[in-house]
Amino acid sequence: MSYTCALSLKKIKDYLAGAAVVGFDFETSPVEEYRSEERAALDAHKASITGVSLSVSEDSGIYIPLRHQTGRNIQKPEAVMDYLRQAVFENATVVKVAHNLAFESMFLYALRVIVQPPCYDTIAAAQLTLKSGTAFRGLSDSGLKTLVPQLFHVELPDFETVTGGRFFDELNPQDQETVRYACADSDYALRLYHLFNGWFDQYLPRHRRIVEQIESPTAVYCGLMRYNGLLMDRAAMEAKQAEAEQRLSEIRAEIAFLIGDVEIGANASTSVFKSYLYKDLGLPVVKTTAKYQEAADDETMILLADWCRENRPELTRLFELVQEYRRWGKIKGTYLDGYLRHINHATGRIHPDLMPLGTETGRFAARNPNMQNCPRKDNDPIGIRSMIVAPKGCVLLSLDFSQIELRVGAFYCRDEKMLQTYRSGGDIHAQTTSVIYHIPFEQAADKSAEHYKERRTIAKNCNFGVFFGLFPKGLQRTLKFKAGLDTPLAECEKIIANLKAGYPQLSLWQDVVKRQAKVRRYSETWLGRRRYLPGIVSDDWGKKSFAERCAMNTPIQGTAADILKLALGRLIVELPDYPWLRPLLQIHDELVFELPADKVEESAALIRSCMEAQPFPEFDVPIVAEAAFGPSFGELAEMEVVR
Numbered sequence: 001m002s003y004t005c006a007l008s009l010k011k012i013k014d015y016l017a018g019a020a021v022v023g024f025d026f027e028t029s030p031v032e033e034y035r036s037e038e039r040a041a042l043d044a045h046k047a048s049i050t051g052v053s054l055s056v057s058e059d060s061g062i063y064i065p066l067r068h069q070t071g072r073n074i075q076k077p078e079a080v081m082d083y084l085r086q087a088v089f090e091n092a093t094v095v096k097v098a099h100n101l102a103f104e105s106m107f108l109y110a111l112r113v114i115v116q117p118p119c120y121d122t123i124a125a126a127q128l129t130l131k132s133g134t135a136f137r138g139l140s141d142s143g144l145k146t147l148v149p150q151l152f153h154v155e156l157p158d159f160e161t162v163t164g165g166r167f168f169d170e171l172n173p174q175d176q177e178t179v180r181y182a183c184a185d186s187d188y189a190l191r192l193y194h195l196f197n198g199w200f201d202q203y204l205p206r207h208r209r210i211v212e213q214i215e216s217p218t219a220v221y222c223g224l225m226r227y228n229g230l231l232m233d234r235a236a237m238e239a240k241q242a243e244a245e246q247r248l249s250e251i252r253a254e255i256a257f258l259i260g261d262v263e264i265g266a267n268a269s270t271s272v273f274k275s276y277l278y279k280d281l282g283l284p285v286v287k288t289t290a291k292y293q294e295a296a297d298d299e300t301m302i303l304l305a306d307w308c309r310e311n312r313p314e315l316t317r318l319f320e321l322v323q324e325y326r327r328w329g330k331i332k333g334t335y336l337d338g339y340l341r342h343i344n345h346a347t348g349r350i351h352p353d354l355m356p357l358g359t360e361t362g363r364f365a366a367r368n369p370n371m372q373n374c375p376r377k378d379n380d381p382i383g384i385r386s387m388i389v390a391p392k393g394c395v396l397l398s399l400d401f402s403q404i405e406l407r408v409g410a411f412y413c414r415d416e417k418m419l420q421t422y423r424s425g426g427d428i429h430a431q432t433t434s435v436i437y438h439i440p441f442e443q444a445a446d447k448s449a450e451h452y453k454e455r456r457t458i459a460k461n462c463n464f465g466v467f468f469g470l471f472p473k474g475l476q477r478t479l480k481f482k483a484g485l486d487t488p489l490a491e492c493e494k495i496i497a498n499l500k501a502g503y504p505q506l507s508l509w510q511d512v513v514k515r516q517a518k519v520r521r522y523s524e525t526w527l528g529r530r531r532y533l534p535g536i537v538s539d540d541w542g543k544k545s546f547a548e549r550c551a552m553n554t555p556i557q558g559t560a561a562d563i564l565k566l567a568l569g570r571l572i573v574e575l576p577d578y579p580w581l582r583p584l585l586q587i588h589d590e591l592v593f594e595l596p597a598d599k600v601e602e603s604a605a606l607i608r609s610c611m612e613a614q615p616f617p618e619f620d621v622p623i624v625a626e627a628a629f630g631p632s633f634g635e636l637a638e639m640e641v642v643r
Contacts, residue, residue: 002060015054019056022095024054024097025052025099043344047107051065052084059187064080068172070172081113095119097119099192101119106226112579127357129207144188205528206529221569225586228582229350232350233389302323354586361553374587377634395594397603397604397627402624406428406464415505423621434502436498457485475495513555514552517536531558534547536548564586593607600629608627627639
């Protein structure tokens with residue numbers, strides 16, 4: 001292998017001359033203040049780039065030492081990085097290839113460099129290739145040290161073996177093992193680029209486009225969000241944490257007064273408590289688990305409370321307390337203890353891991369912490385969102401796709417009534433209320449009309465569920481446990497029948513999708529993101545039914561995810577001209593930014609233009625992004641837009 005150490009700018013320029021595709025990788029080490037902290041080398045607020053490796057062809061690479069504490073470093077590392085910024089990272093004629101592009105993008109963003117397309121994330125490509133007949137690789141299957149032995153039959157040395165417990169900047173950059181370790185990462189990233197593209201071209205050509213045009217720019221955007229993080233009001237969180245502890249203690253005492261010394265645990269779901277309910281109290285089993293044991297989840301508690309109101313009223317208070325206990329337990333454990341645990345003491349911010357391929361439909365997932373489960377703005381009882389704040393002189397700006405999945409659904413099923421509603425800027429929930437209750441649209445939209453709120457709630461749940469094969473029992477359960485409405489099953493059956501009759505193309509589209517999926521054994525988005533569904537031909541009704549729902553869910557939810565990610569790619573291109581606009585978070589169909597208070601109008605216009613752009617030529621339904629801004633995520637004022 002031709003791996004060498006580059007100690008002059010001329011050698012770097014000569015190596016890169018004429019290269020159209022460049023693999024690159026960073027070695028990082030903590031700055032002095034954080035050298036005793038575990039994993040600090042992976043945090044761009046606590047570490048710096050020790051060296052850069054580049055590869056332009058198989059079996060070749062150069063390593064550029066920037067900040068080693070021993071051996072020789074290149075002269076003027078800042079000038080070298082500035083050259084690489086122009087020649088590689090921001091060069092629109094060079095394909096930039098990295099394995100885990102979000103990581104490199106985060107460290108470059110710390111230097112105020114935003115990687116520009118074309119770029120290629122081989123860890124995203126790995127997750128869009130098959131590891132078996134119908135199973136795509138997961139994130140855990142996609143590490144470089146896992147892929148290289150599998151695909152190239154070469155064992156790469158691990159970091160611990162090479163460093164011997166030292167940081168990378170303590171290694172001698174002229175040592176051949178140091179150079180070999182660093183260059184192998186960029187060399188094999190480049191090899192994976194060619195290997196995966198060859199595989200895509202032969203087996204799944206549309207996945208190559210998804211990697212190149214959607215997932216790789218998204219990886220860059222994730223690096224920016226990871227670096228910026230979310231500023232938290234720690235004092236408010238700690239005050240609310242104390243309040244939650246006090247409330248939990250009070251509820252535990254009240255429960256103990258009712259049931260004695262029965263141990264309920266942290267979530268009122270211990271086997272002792274279940275035994276007390278079903279054996280000591282003799283309550284009916286209203287729901288069972290997948291293993292046919294007595295259930296004790298939130299839905300069960302609601303059902304038991306309903307039963308007790310009729311049959312054992314003296315026990316009703318117990319189940320109200322259990323539900324309250326669990327609600328406060330989740331608030332404290334997930335949103336207060338959990339979020340506080342992840343505040344970075346170097347920044348005062350939470351920097352979650354965002355995984356753009358964390359779900360089978362292409363929607364984001366998150367961890368450390370899971371910000372995707374941050375309460376929605378209409379269901380935030382203690383103001384968690386208000387604890388995500390802007391620094392002094394700045395505001396938070398949120399842009400949220402309006403009903404993007406319903407718009408995608410209307411695009412797919414081609415129902416004229418749905419399409420016309422969106423094209424005219426109408427109210428789809430009022431339209432559905434009109435359809436399922438056979439009342440004039442004007443009455444359905446009239447907020448002062450009798451039953452307006454209840455009917456609209458039902459219409460909303462129908463709209464968000466019917467594209468995914470909502471059954472009457474499912475609608476009944478959704479209305480019961482999410483909206484608090486007791487709707488007879490017969491009425492739910494009638495509602496769904498009326499909905500399908502009112503939107504006739506919907507049922508036709510669903511039938512076609514299920515038939516196609518049964519023949520193909522997969523479903524896909526408009527741009528070709530595929531999801532295999534072997535269960536769709538199962539003799540097990542449950543597996544088959546689930547696969548059919550996935551067949552309908554994937555085109556809509558997955559295409560909506562693709563539309564959002566395409567918007568991120570447009571933003572990546574624009575952001576270098578807006579250095580004060582800082583991406584913070586993606587959550588559901590919403591993007592959140594931090595910016596100076598006097599830049600709101602300009603920023604909202606830019607982001608809206610990126611989000612509302614036609615995602616692909618065939619898409620003929622208007623896309624609407626609603627903007628709001630304020631001092632915290634929980635105090636956002638909507639911005640009026642003249643269209």
